[in-house]
Amino acid sequence: MRTVSPASSSRRRFLKQAGATALASLPITTRTARALSADTPASGTSSANAAIPNRTPLAPNAFYTLPLGAVRPTGWLRSQLQIQANGLGGHLDETWADVGPNSAWLGGTGEAWERGPYFLDGLLPLAYLLDDPRLKAKARKFIEWTLTHQAPDGMIGPSSNNDWWPRMVMLKALAQYEEATGDPRVIPVLSRYFAYQLKNLPTRPLRDWGKFRWQDNVLVVIWLYNRTGDPSLLDLARLLHQQGFDWKADFADFKYTQRITREAIKLNEGGGLKDMALATHGVNNGQAIKSSPVWSVISKDESDRQGIHQMLSALDKYHGLPNGMFSCDEHFAGQNPSQGSELCTVVETMFSLEQSLAILGDASLGDRLERIAFNALPGTFTDDMWAHQYNQEPNQVECSLHHKPWTTDGPESNLYGLEPNFGCCTANFHQAWPKFTASLWMASHDGGLVAAAYSPCEVRTSVGGTAVHILEETDYPFRGTVRLTVNPATPMNFPLRLRIPKWASGATIHINGKAQPGPSPADFARIERTWKHGDVVELAFPLQPKLMPGYMGSVSIERGPLVFSYPIGENWVKLQDRGMTADWQVFPSTSWNYALAVTDEDVGKLAVQERSVGPSPFSLKDTPVEIKVSARKLPKWRAVDGVADPVPQSPVTSDQAEEQLTLVPYAAAKLRITAFPQIQNI
Ligand SMILES: [Zn+2]
Numbered sequence: 001m002r003t004v005s006p007a008s009s010s011r012r013r014f015l016k017q018a019g020a021t022a023l024a025s026l027p028i029t030t031r032t033a034r035a036l037s038a039d040t041p042a043s044g045t046s047s048a049n050a051a052i053p054n055r056t057p058l059a060p061n062a063f064y065t066l067p068l069g070a071v072r073p074t075g076w077l078r079s080q081l082q083i084q085a086n087g088l089g090g091h092l093d094e095t096w097a098d099v100g101p102n103s104a105w106l107g108g109t110g111e112a113w114e115r116g117p118y119f120l121d122g123l124l125p126l127a128y129l130l131d132d133p134r135l136k137a138k139a140r141k142f143i144e145w146t147l148t149h150q151a152p153d154g155m156i157g158p159s160s161n162n163d164w165w166p167r168m169v170m171l172k173a174l175a176q177y178e179e180a181t182g183d184p185r186v187i188p189v190l191s192r193y194f195a196y197q198l199k200n201l202p203t204r205p206l207r208d209w210g211k212f213r214w215q216d217n218v219l220v221v222i223w224l225y226n227r228t229g230d231p232s233l234l235d236l237a238r239l240l241h242q243q244g245f246d247w248k249a250d251f252a253d254f255k256y257t258q259r260i261t262r263e264a265i266k267l268n269e270g271g272g273l274k275d276m277a278l279a280t281h282g283v284n285n286g287q288a289i290k291s292s293p294v295w296s297v298i299s300k301d302e303s304d305r306q307g308i309h310q311m312l313s314a315l316d317k318y319h320g321l322p323n324g325m326f327s328c329d330e331h332f333a334g335q336n337p338s339q340g341s342e343l344c345t346v347v348e349t350m351f352s353l354e355q356s357l358a359i360l361g362d363a364s365l366g367d368r369l370e371r372i373a374f375n376a377l378p379g380t381f382t383d384d385m386w387a388h389q390y391n392q393e394p395n396q397v398e399c400s401l402h403h404k405p406w407t408t409d410g411p412e413s414n415l416y417g418l419e420p421n422f423g424c425c426t427a428n429f430h431q432a433w434p435k436f437t438a439s440l441w442m443a444s445h446d447g448g449l450v451a452a453a454y455s456p457c458e459v460r461t462s463v464g465g466t467a468v469h470i471l472e473e474t475d476y477p478f479r480g481t482v483r484l485t486v487n488p489a490t491p492m493n494f495p496l497r498l499r500i501p502k503w504a505s506g507a508t509i510h511i512n513g514k515a516q517p518g519p520s521p522a523d524f525a526r527i528e529r530t531w532k533h534g535d536v537v538e539l540a541f542p543l544q545p546k547l548m549p550g551y552m553g554s555v556s557i558e559r560g561p562l563v564f565s566y567p568i569g570e571n572w573v574k575l576q577d578r579g580m581t582a583d584w585q586v587f588p589s590t591s592w593n594y595a596l597a598v599t600d601e602d603v604g605k606l607a608v609q610e611r612s613v614g615p616s617p618f619s620l621k622d623t624p625v626e627i628k629v630s631a632r633k634l635p636k637w638r639a640v641d642g643v644a645d646p647v648p649q650s651p652v653t654s655d656q657a658e659e660q661l662t663l664v665p666y667a668a669a670k671l672r673i674t675a676f677p678q679i680q681n682i
Pocket residue numbers: 342343344345423424425426428
């Protein structure tokens with residue numbers, strides 16, 4: 001069904017040489033053992049790796065993120081982080097000058113804006129979560145230069161560029177570094193920088209990118225306030241909010257309900273930086289999803305806490321796509337699943353959801369986070385993470401040089417490569433998997449622990465001064481069972497919260513083999529008891545295939561947090577070598593224009609085939625789960641210029657022969673149909 005062309009096999013050779021072999025040769029047991037031996041001991045009394053709560057007069061969070069390093073990946077998740085480290089994630093500086101030795105963020109004369117901090121913001125947590133000395137050394141170069149080159153007035157970063165925006169990214173990296181290492185230089189450097197910012201913002205206010213991304217700056221201001229209690233930091237937070245774009249008001253009266261055009265947002269005026277262009281820009285919106293929750297910590301205003309839901313429902317209603325994202329290629333692009341989403345928006349939306357989930361404790365944000373993390377994120381990389389797209393489409397029938405259908409992006413946008421269209425995503429993608437890992441578990445405001453999202457991992461933190469270790473064994477999202485072994489150093493009482501996804505009605509919880517009351521979906525199950533070493537909590541989520549309605553009456557199939565797609569035959573053709581990697585076009589080698597013969601009544605009976613979960617779980621070669629579904633071709637549904645026409649309005653009729661399609665997880669199919677027309681009267 002899927003053809004292997006000479007170009008495709010040469011790609012496989014390239015991929016093999018480039019990376020995944022080191023991982024494949026490392027047995028799972030070795031990887032687990034190495035993680036278990038890391039840093040903090042599992043016994044004794046300790047405040048190590050404990051979350052730091054909000055200090056008065058801030059509003060308390062529902063949950064608090066644990067310090068970087070408290071949650072470590074195991075199982076398939078560790079494999080995935082290792083794939084990133086073996087791919088561009090661990091080698092970008094060796095092949096891309098913008099983050100190479102001449103970076104201005106290393107004291108050189110090269111790139112002096114966002115790319116160095118972007119890279120560091122993901123490289124640093126990757127290095128510490130894998131406990132990888134090679135990666136730590138790379139990250140430390142950037143950290144050391146910034147910490148040792150602060151100007152006497154408090155400014156940080158390259159003197160050749162005084163833009164506030166790239167510093168907002170560096171602040172996030174410095175905070176993570178302090179959490180992972182406790183380096184005593186970080187807090188004084190941040191304190192001096194924020195004093196400089198407070199003094200200078202009145203005469204040099206936020207502009208363009210920084211004005212639309214102020215909440216990322218405020219996030220680290222709050223982080224520092226919780227550590228120092230310096231009241232001037234709250235003045236700075238208020239000033240940043242006052243100078244920043246009012247996202248809450250923008251979404252209270254949301255005007256951008258249509259696919260954006262260059263003319264509508266006056267992209268050709270003001271260097272593309274007019275407010276309309278920036279307010280409809282995908283990455284800005286991805287970052288802004290956290291703006292209302294972050295601000296609510298200071299304002300204590302309930303309407304700020306609710307602002308995120310107003311924003312998400314507008315994005316869903318007018319620009320929502322079946323992979324959990326909203327369209328942005330790179331401005332809002334409507335609900336047509338042939339439109340794209342930029343990788344930077346994917347990773348920033350994930351970070352926003354993680355932070356917002358901590359502040360609000362809203363389970364639905366965890367559902368959305370998982371949908372993006374397990375579908376849109378891996379779907380936009382090659383299996384070995386040596387190449388990525390700028391834009392991915394849910395209905396992606398060809399990746400080639402073409403202008404259609406992007407609102408404002410260029411013809412390279414859905415190629416897999418080093419820096420297709422523009423290099424922001426090349427520098428920025430690194431944060432997604434590591435920060436997702438670090439956010440799997442959180443601390444609760446009432447002194448407990450929270451399973452915020454699910455993946456194999458282990459936690460070493462402390463509760464009320466007592467060390468607690470939790471081992472989470474699971475092949476989620478490919479399987480529905482999660483086994484937690486809770487190991488407090490001494491028996492102790494605390495609440496454990498487990499997120500029950502909205503789709504998981506009928507979920508069960510057992511503790512030491514004993515059934516617990518059935519938990520409510522779309523909420524956290526709270527279990528308070530005296531936990532003792534070796535207590536086992538078993539969660540079982542029913543993974544039933546379901547239909548998800550979409551654009552023009554189309555349907556997509558989901559099973560738990562995974563979205564399923566039809567994998568179109570792929571013919572990979574190298575466009576050009578790019579240093580240690582290459583740019584690729586991908587052409588379809590099979591038909592793709594199918595309509596599904598499935599209804600809400602029979603979707604639950606579709607045949608599901610499960611296989612073992614290997615070290616590259618999102619690859620088509622080793623896909624851990626498939627779903628069979630009946631379909632008929634729909635000849636009138638065509639592609640023009642490499643882009644599928646919008647899904648024909650459902651229901652549709654077809655006189656073509658019925659066929660059985662095998663659907664795979666969205667991320668495995670690099671060419672795919674995800675939103676299908678639905679056949680009438682079957
Ligand atoms: Zn980008």
